[in-house]
Amino acid sequence: MPYLKFLVAAIAGSCMLVSIAKAEELPAPIQMLANQGLTIVDTFPAPGGLKGYAAEFQGQAIALYLTADGEHVIVGNLLNLEGRDIAADPLYQLVTGPAQEHAWQQMERATLLQDGDADAPRIIYTMTDPNCPYCHRFREAAEPWIAAGKVQLRHLMVGIIREESPAQAAAIMGSPDPAEALVNHINRRERGGIEAIPRFVRIGEPVIRANHRIMRELNLSSTPIVYYRDENNHVQVIRGMPQPQQFEAIFGPRP
Known part of the structure; x- marks a missing residue:
């Protein structure tokens, strides 16, 4: 189905969805x-004699519109006079929201690396590779909020970027103070980062596998x-390094 692969990006974050096709x-x-x-x-209301269907493909929420004759389907966005996609809310409620909550x-x-005050009011989860430069930039961007006690980052440490990443990620998670180990690694990244001390690697390896x-x-x-979580308590996801204009939406007002 090459045209479907062209229409939708194979992005992540999907959960188990129940198809109405069975019912x-x-x-x-x-x-x-x-x-x-x-x-x-599921279905959702649509204007102009259309019937809306909320669908999912490889983690991507897709709106389908069945025409009144029941013989044609439109795939994509349908805008109202304000330029808003009428499927935005139904797709979040039926597809995107459940997937991101999952x-x-x-x-x-x-098992996460707690970075910042455990009582900080705003929680942010981030998947972090010790050798991902954009992960380092994201941590540095968060520093003012972390230092002010406004934000806690919870790092899901993984090792996928370089050959040495799994061992370094395991060493960070297996160290006595993983948050300090991560900061030390970032500060030493120009020299290859922290040493993957074998006893720490052994402790951290099960965490990285999980x-x-x-x-x-x-x-x-x-x-x-x-x-x-946004101002409506909806889970939002950003893949890659967020843009500076997104920082306040993620971290809250600047301290």
Whole structure:
């Protein structure tokens, strides 16, 4: 299905979604897309005689619109007079929101590196490789909020960037003070980072293996991945280094 791969990016963060195809017979155009790999999650109201379907493909929420004759389907955005995609809210409620809440819960249960005041009001989860330069930049961007006690970063440490990453990630998690070890590693990154002390690596290796399983379950393959809650308490995800204009949305007002 090359045209579907063109329409949607194979991005991550999906959870188990129940297809309505099991509960009811789908119209032929919708069933055609279901046969090609889309999960049809539910229906939602749509204007102009259309019927909206919320679907998911490789972690991407997709809006489908069945025409009134029941013989054609439109895939993509449908805008109102204000330029807003009418499917934005239904797709979040039916597809994106449950998937991102699932990811948040996965990370809540993981063994994480606590970076910042444990009582800080704002929690941010981030997947971090010790040799990912953008992970380092994200940690440095967060420093004013961490220092002010406003933010706690919870790092899910992984080792995927370089050959030495798994051992260094394990050494960080196996050290007596993982947060200090991470900061020391970042400060020494121009000299190759911290030494992967074998006794620390042995302690940390089970944590890193478990974190890699979480990455696979969430269909993630790069770092950083940042999860935070917005002003509506909705889980949002940013893949890659956030832009400076996003910092206040992630971290809160500047201290």
